[in-house]
Amino acid sequence: MEKPPSAEPQNRYGETGGENVVDVPLDDLCHYRGKVAEDIISEDGALLLPRGSDIPLMLRTMPGITKTLRRWNREFIPVQVSSDITEEEFEAVLRAIEPKTRMLDPGLARRAIDQVEEVYSRISENGHSREGMETLEKEADRLARDVMRSPQILLCLGKVKDSDEYTFIHSLNVALLSGYLASILHPGDEELVKTMTFGGLLHDLGKAKVPQEILNKPGRLTSEEFEIMKTHSIHGMVSAVASGVSDRRLLSVVRSHHERWGGDGYPDGLRENRISIHARIAAVADVFDALTAKRVYKDPMRSREAVSMILESSGSSFDGAIVRALLLSVGLYPPGTVVELSDYSVGVVTGVRNKDLLRPQVCLSVDSRGRRPESPAIIDLSLGTDLFIRRSLNDMGKGVVYGRTES
Known part of the structure; x- marks a missing residue:
């Protein structure tokens, strides 16, 4: 040559x-x-x-x-x-943005997951968990304070590595995203953020009463199995009340997070504003996390595709105002999206600045000549640079894996 x-x-x-x-x-x-x-x-x-x-x-x-x-x-x-971003490189991106973008305390997240699991276990055995619920509420308050200080919530969401932990990590993610959406919809309303964070932790409580073979079935549910699955919203409300939860806002999240704006949800077929704002927020958070999670029966959908699917259902399945809040929160290129720029450099989107949904902040992991720099460089495409996003390549998904605490 x-x-x-x-x-x-x-x-x-x-x-x-x-x-x-x-x-x-x-x-x-x-x-x-x-x-x-x-x-x-x-x-x-x-x-x-x-x-x-x-x-x-x-x-x-x-x-x-x-x-x-x-x-x-x-x-x-x-x-x-290769323009692929490895898990190690993505972790380097998270470390690079940590000084500028406050991340969720992983220890706090792990305690919340463990406490959700403890509550589920007791409800599965006894139908209630009063002491566990009090502890979980305290963890929810701590999480809510972190949510209000975390500007890029998608990078704080947990990845599901073990299918046995899906329900508990999903509950954490719905709590974080629900609290975050509440803070976008009603800035400064700390009480709403706390309520939505706690409600997110509780929303799938009734799955403690659904057989594991249905929850983790690696294929489509039969109509009979789906009817059993749908009972979790009622079971959840009953278990929440038995565990000492009396706040109607929280109970509406547990009972009604599968209701849909057009009236074709369950268990009560409510529509539009007859569904509480709390349940409507949780519905968007629940679906977004479910779409982007890896499950035994499906691969995760890219965050951008999940946002697009929810946008298409705005006004039919979901409250349009809450969908707009989701879009403003994550942008057209959600945090974690791997993108190729106009100079052929490659990086990970870390957030939206200046509300410019097409020109997010990007942490570069591959320069325009294909080299891997020793440390990632952060650029803000909204600040007058000539660079723009050529295409979306991949999705690193959620930013953090919360390992089991050592016994």
Whole structure:
């Protein structure tokens, strides 16, 4: 291969079906992830590197490869650059934005998850959990205070790794997002934020009475199984009352979060403003998290696709004002979305600034030449830069995995 005229990596877009191919100097290979774009052949016809060789793996398993290539007068390797963001790189993004964007206390989140699980367990056995409910309310108050200080709530939501924990992490996520939407709809109303955060933790309480084989069935429910599933809203309200919950706002969240604006929800077929504002907020939060979560029977939907689906149902299934609050909260490119910019750099959206939904803040993980910088750079597309988003590539989903506390 003839050496490019510059020592800088050379982009060759479109040469392999639209992929980004870069001629990379051997000394810079350690800054790239991707695969060798074409067979590397020696002058006497020997295959030095086959097309498709993984660059990081090659450098680890063949530490002397660069010396070998130089002996055959090779100074550059054509690399099909990978724009994927790994879990480790996403965690680096979270660390990079932490000083500027306050994240949720993971210890607080973990305690809330554990307490939800404790309440569910007691209700499953006894039908109520009075002491557990009092403790859970205190955890909800702490969570609500964090919600009011967290400007990018999607990056605080928990990822579901274990299907056994889905219900409890889902309850946390609905609590966080419900509280956050309440703060957008009614700024300064701390009481509403607290109510919605606690209500989110309680909303699926009745699933403690639904058989596990139905909750975790890896396929479509039969009509009979779905009817059993639908009973969870009534079971939840009964269990909440038995556990000492008397606040009608909280009870409406538990009973009515599956009611729909057009009247085709359950259990009571309520419509429009006959559904409490608390249940309407929880409904949007519940559906968004359910769509973007990994389950035994489905892969997670991208956050952007989930927002689009909820937007399409505004005014039919969901209160339009709450859907607009969701859109203002997460933007057209929700936090966690991996995007490619107009200069072919790649980064993770970390939030919306200046209410410009098309030009969010992005934490770059791959520069315009395909290199992985030592530390991510944060740019705000709304501040007059010429850069814009070319396309959405992927979705890192929720930002945090809350591991089990050590016993």
